Amino acid sequence: MIVTPPILIRLALVVFVSVLLQFGFFSQVPILGSVANLLPVVVVAIGLLGGAVAGAVSGFATGLLIDAMIGGTPGVASLSLMAAGYLAGRWREGYDIVSSLVPPLLAGALSALAALIYGGLTLTLGIDAPVSVLALREALVQGLLGILLMVPVFPLVRRIVRPALVDDAGRARSRTVAGPRHSGRRGRFGMMRGQGSL
Amino acid sequence: MYRKQVRRRRAILVVLVVACLMLISISISEAESGPLHSVQRGVSTILSPIGEGASRALKPARDLVDWFDETWEARGENEDLRRQVAALRAELVKTRDAAEQAGYADKLAGLIKGGELTGYTPVDASVIGRSFSLWYGTIKIDAGSSDGVSRNDAVITEDGLIGRISQVTGGTSEVALITGGSNAVTARVVGGGPEGLISGVVGAPGKLDFSLIQGDKEVKDGDRLVTAGFTSEDGLSSRYPADIPIGEVVETIPAEQEQREQVNVEPFADLADLSQVTVLTGGGG
Numbered sequence A: 001m002i003v004t005p006p007i008l009i010r011l012a013l014v015v016f017v018s019v020l021l022q023f024g025f026f027s028q029v030p031i032l033g034s035v036a037n038l039l040p041v042v043v044v045a046i047g048l049l050g051g052a053v054a055g056a057v058s059g060f061a062t063g064l065l066i067d068a069m070i071g072g073t074p075g076v077a078s079l080s081l082m083a084a085g086y087l088a089g090r091w092r093e094g095y096d097i098v099s100s101l102v103p104p105l106l107a108g109a110l111s112a113l114a115a116l117i118y119g120g121l122t123l124t125l126g127i128d129a130p131v132s133v134l135a136l137r138e139a140l141v142q143g144l145l146g147i148l149l150m151v152p153v154f155p156l157v158r159r160i161v162r163p164a165l166v167d168d169a170g171r172a173r174s175r176t177v178a179g180p181r182h183s184g185r186r187g188r189f190g191m192m193r194g195q196g197s198l
Numbered sequence B: 001m002y003r004k005q006v007r008r009r010r011a012i013l014v015v016l017v018v019a020c021l022m023l024i025s026i027s028i029s030e031a032e033s034g035p036l037h038s039v040q041r042g043v044s045t046i047l048s049p050i051g052e053g054a055s056r057a058l059k060p061a062r063d064l065v066d067w068f069d070e071t072w073e074a075r076g077e078n079e080d081l082r083r084q085v086a087a088l089r090a091e092l093v094k095t096r097d098a099a100e101q102a103g104y105a106d107k108l109a110g111l112i113k114g115g116e117l118t119g120y121t122p123v124d125a126s127v128i129g130r131s132f133s134l135w136y137g138t139i140k141i142d143a144g145s146s147d148g149v150s151r152n153d154a155v156i157t158e159d160g161l162i163g164r165i166s167q168v169t170g171g172t173s174e175v176a177l178i179t180g181g182s183n184a185v186t187a188r189v190v191g192g193g194p195e196g197l198i199s200g201v202v203g204a205p206g207k208l209d210f211s212l213i214q215g216d217k218e219v220k221d222g223d224r225l226v227t228a229g230f231t232s233e234d235g236l237s238s239r240y241p242a243d244i245p246i247g248e249v250v251e252t253i254p255a256e257q258e259q260r261e262q263v264n265v266e267p268f269a270d271l272a273d274l275s276q277v278t279v280l281t282g283g284g285g
Helices: A005-024 A038-050 A052-070 A076-094 A102-125 A134-160 A166-178 B002-029 B035-057 B059-102 B104-113
Strands: B121-130 B138-141 B154-157 B160-168 B173-177 B184-189 B195-200 B208-212 B224-227 B245-253 B262-267 B276-281
Touching (some): A038 A076, A038 A102, A038 A134, A052 B035, A052 B121, A076 A102, B035 B059, B184 B245
Parallel strands (some): B160 B245
Antiparallel strands (some): B121 B276, B195 B208
């Protein structure tokens, strides 16, 4: 991803709108004894499109913003979301996204991981909250909901940051030169290893 | 070139992790009036109107989801409820007498209307946000210091006590729920029962534990608990007014050797689905 000031503004808007949606909607709609968490899903999408640094920085910023809004301990949400964003970015830099199932499954796994890290930190720090084995159930539910949320979120985030994606710019150039038939060997998301990272 | 990228990536990651750990460490170690908490309150004050606006704008979407949810549940529960109505009708006759004796339902209605609780002014508020995790027992409401809300004011619904105000900004407040780890409420069993302390249950968000202060009296399933609202001789008083319904005893586990008797309580208020609450202000809490 080539991060220019306009793209930075777009990413900031994506993060801000996600936090508002989480605060005003998802957090207030109980599902299966938990709530859907849009934030790790968006951070994973940014990590998958922009690489490890973009994922980690967006996770850090998203965590700070949500902690400021809900009055949580600053740094806890940042650390868990940062881990999700960074790992998504590392995946993107190391492997091809050859199937349309990869982003949702990755979002599910990393949402569950973020929930576990969040629960673990809460437990370790003795923050005013009773934590238990229910952490595992919440992580599982948030993972499953993360899979479902990623289905619309990934294409949407990708569309928003499209001008910054090296991958898409390259494809657009190759279409101009060789016509629409020339596509090369790419995954279903049109991505290849090492492309699109910050 | 690649090594330089890797070094840069690692450096950024380390900086961010250290920043997070420092924030956590400072936040836990410093006092409520410390600089980090002040900055957080300031940011919260700035962002609160935006969050409140988003919450209001998204209310129709939440209502739509609730409507689907309730319709789905109602279809499944319809038959069960028909059968239960007959049984409950008979039970109602018995329990009405007891409830009227205790008077807690009438008292709560009076409490909410502000008619019977001298010195407290009820302030109605809407829930505009809650944590995305089960473990933080907090919600955010759209009433703040400009509405007369102060730290430690009791917060109730028509069903009973839900918590106390833990943080206040100009237009919003944060409520620490009674099921959270930071709250303990002195309570008594209705009808001359024992007094004790109500607190959240570790590992069961939404449940309460009643630990007896007066151990010589018996507690049984179905007993109802209200706030004790004590005032000691040296002027120390409870944060909560007396006689606000809290919940019902659902399970009592007898003491074995060193362990104390365990009394599990289910709160009357549905803490997972709060939309309107009332803050009891002006009580000196």
